[in-house]
Amino acid sequence: MAVTVKIPAQLRIVTDGEEAIEVEGATVGEVLDAVFARHGDLEERITENGDLRRFVNVYVGGEDIRFRDGLGTEVSDGDEIQILPAVAGG
């Protein structure tokens, strides 16, 4: 399943400036692994011990994956996955 992963400005230094990356995967975890396979430096910046770092938000279709199944959240063809910093607001 082809989905688009949107990369926030702060992380584009490790994606060669790419803002949107199209990859295959059935879950958010698989999709991110596919992105890491292309841009290895991204992995340690947003994950720690196999889980997302505490200040990283990931949304599928605008919904925080923590309200679904986290990295196990299933994705559909054409979904947009957005990675954003969790340190704004208030």
Added chain:
Amino acid sequence: MGLESLRCKECGAEYPLDASYVCERCFGPLEVAYDLGGVDPAETKRKIQAGSHGIWRYSDFLPFSEQPPAARGALEPGLTPLIRAERLAERLGLREVWVKNDAANPTHSFKDRVVAVALAKARELGFETVACASTGNLANAVAAHAAAAGLDSYVFVPSDLEEQKLLATGVYGTTLVGVRGTYDDVNRLCTQLSEARGWAFVNVNLRPYYAEGSKTLAFETVEQLGWALPDRVVCPIASGSLFTKLGRGFEEWRSLGLVDGELPRFSGAQATGCDPVAEAFEAGQEICRPRQRPETIAKSLAIGNPADGPYALELARSSGGGIDSVTDDEIRDGIRLLAETTGVFTETAGGVTTAVLARLAERGDIDPGERVVLYITGEGLKTLDATKESFHMHEIEPTLEDFDARVREAAGSAA
């Protein structure tokens, strides 16, 4: 003494002092780092006391290398009253309670402090448009301070906000955008917009500077207590930024010798309908489980995914405090309790804070000898619905007979 850099609170990586807020290495939040060496406490106290009658008297502890131009402008917040609340203390069986009434700011909430700092920084960095994601009080402050500074502004709020907060924003001529969704939806949208537009989002890309403004509440408390620390503070938690910066303000002055004594116990206050930080505290967890659909009358505290939640938890635990949550009915009672015993009319967030103080007192958590400061962060006129039906008006004919019959009898000898 001076500014050093923006520094990641998680990994310590350093960045230049520009409009950024996220660590590129670990995605942690950035915070302003100061070089506080070479400070003479006596000289610093004299300088503060000779300073302006508001937050700019603390300029040495705010993120500017020179006195910001805004210091000369209107709408300077700060030096709000710290009131000894004897009847409130008596009602709760406590000895020394102080109310820091931060509704007494230009737009009637503590948000004037953070916005004054953020807008001065926005101008220094050359921005012409400012913006924010707000639960209401910040909206009022950004719209007003932008108007005073002659900057364009965009204010994003959840569309179901209290009418008073919408009116007190739109009047300043801002572009007011009501987003159909929760505050966290608004925040996500603004995080995306902050990349796409060259605007200063005060609580997104300028957040490291903005948040520093909250330290001035700690500084004022120390100064108004006669250069002394309270034993405990009770403070509302939404994102956790005010709560943690209050801690940082006290710590900075302790480390410099401007004040002696222990860091106060930090008691945080949330509403049961949106209490991710209180829940994590109770469960002994280090991170908060976000709330998808907050449901509370305390809309100004309705942040389901609090950015500073982990740090608020650390501070509550390390200081020997705690974090409690209270129901909507307790919030209404809290508003009444504060109003009846101090003459201070607060919005729902202050009802939360007062209700948590009452809870702590009732539970016996507060030593009767403790000096407690209660932070009242906003004005009651902004959330009028919360006080509806909490009292009865006597409606009478304009005659002495009717007054005697309907009022004196009902109110007893007091009338």
